Structure formats: structure tokens, C-alpha cells
Amino acid sequence: MQQDSHLKQLSPEFKVSSISAGPGGLAPRPTSIEHTGLSESLLLDLLLKHLLNGGVLTKEQMVKLMGVTGGIIQYLLDAAKTLAWVENRQTTADGQMRYALSMGGELHAKQALSRNGYLGLAPVPLAQYNTVCRKQSSRANPITFEMLEKGLSALVLPKDLLFKIGPAMNSSRPVLIYGPPGTGKSYLCRHLNLTIGDDVLIPYALAIGNEVIQVYDPELHHRVVGDTAPASLDLAKGHDPRWLRCKRPLRITGGELTAEMLEVQFDSHSRTYMAPLQLKANNGILLLDDLGRQKISAKQLFNRWIIPMEERRDFLSLQSGEHFEIPFELILLFSTNLDPKELVDEAFLRRLGYKIHFDALDEQLYRKIWFQVCADLNLNCTEEVFQYLLIEFHQRYNKPLIPCYPRDLLGIMSDQISFMEFESVVTPSLIDSAWSIYFV
Numbered sequence: 001m002q003q004d005s006h007l008k009q010l011s012p013e014f015k016v017s018s019i020s021a022g023p024g025g026l027a028p029r030p031t032s033i034e035h036t037g038l039s040e041s042l043l044l045d046l047l048l049k050h051l052l053n054g055g056v057l058t059k060e061q062m063v064k065l066m067g068v069t070g071g072i073i074q075y076l077l078d079a080a081k082t083l084a085w086v087e088n089r090q091t092t093a094d095g096q097m098r099y100a101l102s103m104g105g106e107l108h109a110k111q112a113l114s115r116n117g118y119l120g121l122a123p124v125p126l127a128q129y130n131t132v133c134r135k136q137s138s139r140a141n142p143i144t145f146e147m148l149e150k151g152l153s154a155l156v157l158p159k160d161l162l163f164k165i166g167p168a169m170n171s172s173r174p175v176l177i178y179g180p181p182g183t184g185k186s187y188l189c190r191h192l193n194l195t196i197g198d199d200v201l202i203p204y205a206l207a208i209g210n211e212v213i214q215v216y217d218p219e220l221h222h223r224v225v226g227d228t229a230p231a232s233l234d235l236a237k238g239h240d241p242r243w244l245r246c247k248r249p250l251r252i253t254g255g256e257l258t259a260e261m262l263e264v265q266f267d268s269h270s271r272t273y274m275a276p277l278q279l280k281a282n283n284g285i286l287l288l289d290d291l292g293r294q295k296i297s298a299k300q301l302f303n304r305w306i307i308p309m310e311e312r313r314d315f316l317s318l319q320s321g322e323h324f325e326i327p328f329e330l331i332l333l334f335s336t337n338l339d340p341k342e343l344v345d346e347a348f349l350r351r352l353g354y355k356i357h358f359d360a361l362d363e364q365l366y367r368k369i370w371f372q373v374c375a376d377l378n379l380n381c382t383e384e385v386f387q388y389l390l391i392e393f394h395q396r397y398n399k400p401l402i403p404c405y406p407r408d409l410l411g412i413m414s415d416q417i418s419f420m421e422f423e424s425v426v427t428p429s430l431i432d433s434a435w436s437i438y439f440v
Contacts, residue, residue, distance in 0.1 A: 026132050027124075027201050027240040033072055037125030040079070042210050043068070047076045048085060048109035049119050051101050056089050058096040067121040067204070067241035080105065116212060117271035121242050123207035126324060133327045136200045136283045138248065142170045143195055151195030155188065156361075156369045156403070164356045169195065173353025174309050174332040176291075178340050182404035183358035185335045186252075189287045192331070193250045199224050200283040201243040206275070208324050213264060213273040217280050221246040249284030251277055257294040262304055266319045278314060281330050291336035291343060298343040302351070309351055360400035363390070370406040374426065377414045381426035388428050393435050409434045 030036040033043060043066075050065045051057055057065075062073045077099060080086035085105030089098040101109060113119075148166045168175045169192065177185045204216045224245045239245070253261070257277075265274045278286060292298050308314040308328035317323045340349060349355065361369070367386060374381045389409075394401060410426070412434040417424055 026135060027128070027243045029069065029238070029240050031069060031071065033075065036068060036072070036122060037128055038122065038207055039210060040076075042207065042212075043072070043122060044076050044079060045109075045112035045116075046118075046122060047073070048080065048101065048105055049113050051086065051099065052106060052109035052113065053119060056098050056100045058092060058098055060096060062099075065121070085109075114271065116210075117267075118205065118212040118214065118273075120214065121204040123205035123212045124203040124240075124242050125207050126326075129203055129206055130325075130327055132201060132243075133282050133329050137329050138196050138283065138331060139170060139172065141198075148195050151197065152188070152191055155184070155191060156365055156372065157184075157188070158361070158365060161356070161358075164354070165192075168354040168356065169331060171353055172312060174334065174351070175354040175356065176334045176336070176340060176349075176352045177356050177358060178336050178338070179358030180360070180400070180402065181337045182402040183360065184403040185337075185358050186287070186289050187403075188358075189285070189289075189333050189335060190250065190252065192333075193248055193285055196248055198248065199245050200248050201239060202246045202249070202283075203243055205242075208318060208322065211273065211318055211320070211322075213275050213279075215275045215280060216244055217275075220249050220251055220280055249281050250287070251281035251284065252287045252289055253277060254289040255293045255295070257288065257296060257301075259296045259300065259304070262296075262301075264316050264318060273318065276316065278308070278328065278330065279316070279326055282327060283329055285331045285333060287333045287335060289335045291334045292338045299348070302344055302348045306351070360402055363401065366401035366403075366406070369403055370410070373406045373410045377410055379410060379414060379417075379424050379426050385426050385428060385431070389431050392428075393431070397439075399439075409438055412437055 028035075033040055036043065046066060047062065050062060054061070054065070059070055059073050059077070063070050066073065077086055083104075084102055085108055086099050087102050087105075089100050091097050143166055145162065145166055148162055148169070152162070165175075165188075177189065179185060202216055202221050204214070206213045206215055221244065224247065262276050262278065264276055266272070267274070288294070288301075294301065296304075302309075305314075309332065312328045314326050314328045315323055316326060334352070336343065340355065370386060370389075371381065393399065399405075409431070413426060413430045416422070416430060416433060422430075
């Protein structure tokens with residue numbers, strides 16, 4: 001009761017900070033607790049948990065750990081001192097005050113940790129996240145043919161594919177890419193982020209009331225070089241450090257996908273929440289590779305995402321049963337080697353919007369890939385030897401000109417050349433050997 005009355009006196013009215021253009025404008029640095037959009041009790045509990053974990057900390061250290069200004073940290077320290085939870089300790093050699101928990105503060109911090117084990121930067125309020133996420137949509141700056149051609153310049157693709165993929169990237173509809181194995185579907189999807197090329201702000205964590213969900217994933221979210229909070233206590237410049245400036249995320253999932261991965265996950269041991277994969281992929285690309293081979297059926301997956309795919313918003317829930325809405329602001333790609341009609345019915349296929357078929361290449365493009373791979377592997381190959389491959393193997397055995405064959409066959413030949421210490425020259429005998437090894 002003592003804590004509640006103190007917080008009621010000191011806490012200003014809840015208010016989400018205003019949003020304007022630019023990274024700093026999208027997420028301006030909050031200068032007061034009011035502008036963080038968070039309750040004082042959440043911030044105070046987080047501060048005490050950091051002190052419990054760190055033992056003795058300076059204000060500057062707490063600024064870095066929580067990502068809020070020195071003024072906000074000082075306000076929280078003063079509140080904690082009033083409640084007899086924090087004590088001053090001997091200053092550092094350069095005169096910085098040091099702080100530690102009292103016995104009462106340690107007890108309260110442990111209670112807070114037992115309720116919620118999150119320990120990181122102060123979270124971002126859901127309302128602000130929703131606004132920033134929508135403003136950062138990749139569709140705000142439509143992709144042009146020139147952008148797509150430049151972004152995919154390292155790939156050898158039929159021109160007509162670019163005219164199909166480009167509009168699909170600008171659409172709010174999901175995209176299904178299908179065709180035989182080895183035709184470059186997944187390889188293309190992995191390069192599509194290069195066509196967008198800009199940066200976005202990713203929140204370290206989200207606050208849903210007084211619960212916290214960690215969003216930032218260092219394996220997925222690649223921070224932009226130089227995006228580190230300055231040591232200054234006032235944090236007067238740049239964007240809110242609770243947001244991390246990253247490349248647009250590219251999340252790829254395949255056969256490992258389960259229904260649980262689409263929901264907020266709660267670890268009962270650490271008492272922490274982790275964001276589902278679609279929340280982590282927001283403002284980027286989500287590729288579901290090998291559709292039809294997941295642990296969740298394609299029908300179940302589409303049933304789960306009917307509303308997100310059509311309305312660009314998703315509904316999630318916490319362990320307590322509390323529901324909340326988030327933007328579904330991503331480019332959603334499906335890739336499969338299977339017949340789409342065998343995966344889902346016509347109604348679901350209509351919802352996908354774009355269906356793009358990948359097939360074998362013509363001889364000109366296949367030749368281009370073959371000699372490009374030769375150059376990459378430092379192998380010499382004549383046109384006569386290439387024709388030998390086409391006539392004696394592709395034509396004789398009716399094998400289509402699949403884009404992955406040059407990489408795989410020439411890779412085998414490169415391994416053989418290294419092992420046998422041959423000259424780096426592609427010969428008919430090497431093609432014979434590689435073909436017999438590669439194909440069953």
C-alpha cells in the first residue's frame with residue numbers, strides 16, 4: 001500500500017509520446033516517465049531487478065541498461081529511496097554516485113522477478129509500436145523495376161519473373177512461389193531484402209500493460225553499424241534507445257514450423273515472454289519455405305492467418321488470457337515444390353493473391369549460370385565441353401536445365417580437381433564422373 005500511494009502521487013498521466021517523421025521523430029527520446037508511455041511501477045520494478053542483478057551500479061550504468069535518460073533514472077532512484085528500497089554507496093574514483101538495494105529493496109526486487117523475469121532495456125508501449133511499425137512499412141516506398149533489377153543483379157533470372165515479382169512485393173497480399181526443386185525459389189526469396197535496402201527501428205521489447213515481451217532477436221535483427229546509445233546521461237540526440245536501428249528483417253522458416261511458433265511463447269522457468277516469428281519479422285520479409293512440409297498443416301496455417309493476411313493485423317494473447325492486437329506489416333512469402341492445389345483449396349489460393357511459377361531455364365540463361373559458377377570456382381571450361389554436357393546428359397536423359405545444377409555439378413568437379421591435383425579445367429571425363437555422383 002505504501003508503494004501504491006507513493007506512485008499515485010508521483011506518476012503523471014499515461015501518455016504516448018508524439019510521432020513525427022525520421023528515425024528520431026518516429027521514436028523520439030522520452031524526457032519524462034509520462035513520455036515513455038509506461039507505468040512508473042513497471043519502470044521501478046525493472047530498475048530494482050537490474051540492481052539485484054548488478055549489485056552496485058552507477059546512474060550511468062543504469063541509463064545504459066534501461067535505455068532511458070539520466071533524469072528518468074534519477075526520478076526512479078529518488079522514488080525508491082523514499083520507499084527505502086535503494087541506498088547510496090561510496091562514490092567511484094571519478095565522483096559518480098553508486099547505488100545498491102536495501103534489504104527491503106532486495107525482497108521487492110525478488111518478488112518482481114518472480115512475477116516477470118524480463119531483464120533488459122525498458123520496453124516500448126504497444127500503442128507506440130503499432131504507430132511506428134505501420135509508418136515503417138516497406139510499401140511506403142514502392143519498389144520499381146530498376147530497384148528490383150539492381151537488388152537482384154547477382155542472380156540470373158528470366159526477365160518475365162521480375163515483372164511478376166516486383167508488383168507482388170508492392171502488394172499487401174501474400175505471395176506463393178512454386179515450382180520444381182532447384183529452380184531458385186528459396187534462393188531468390190533470400191535476396192529480396194536487397195531490393196528494399198533501408199533500415200528500420202526494432203523495439204527491444206514490448207509492454208502489454210505491466211507484462212513485457214522481448215522482440216529483439218540478435219540472430220534475426222542485424223543492427224546498423226554505429227547504432228549505439230551515447231554515454232551521455234541526458235541522451236539529448238537521436239532516437240529513443242529502447243528502439244534498435246536494424247536492417248529490415250528476413251525471417252526464414254521451413255519444416256521446423258509449429259503452431260506454437262505463431263503465438264507468444266512463455267518460459268515458465270525464466271518467467272519471460274518471447275515474440276512469435278511474425279512479430280519479429282514485422283517491417284521485413286517472412287518466408288515460409290517448403291510449404292506443406294511443416295509440422296503444422298498448410299490448412300491450419302492459413303486458417304490461423306486468414307485475418308492477418310486480409311486485414312494486416314494479428315491478434316495475440318498472454319498466458320493470463322489478455323488479448324492484444326499488433327500490425328501484420330510484412331511481406332509474406334510462401335515457397336513450395338508441391339502442387340498448390342494439393343495443399344489448400346481454391347478459396348485459400350485466392351487469398352494468396354500472387355502465384356508465381358518457377359520452372360527450368362532456357363539454354364542461354366543456363367549457359368550464363370554455368371560460366372558464372374566456373375568463374376566463381378576459378379575453373380576453365382570451353383563451349384565445346386559445355387555442349388557435351390547439354391547433348392550427352394541433359395538431352396539424352398531428358399534432364400531440364402535447372403538453375404542449381406551448375407553450382408552442384410561444378411562444385412563436385414572442383415572437389416575432384418583439388419583431391420587429384422588436376423589442372424583447373426572442366427573436361428568431359430570430369431562431367432561424366434560428377435553426373436554419376438550427383439544423380440541417382
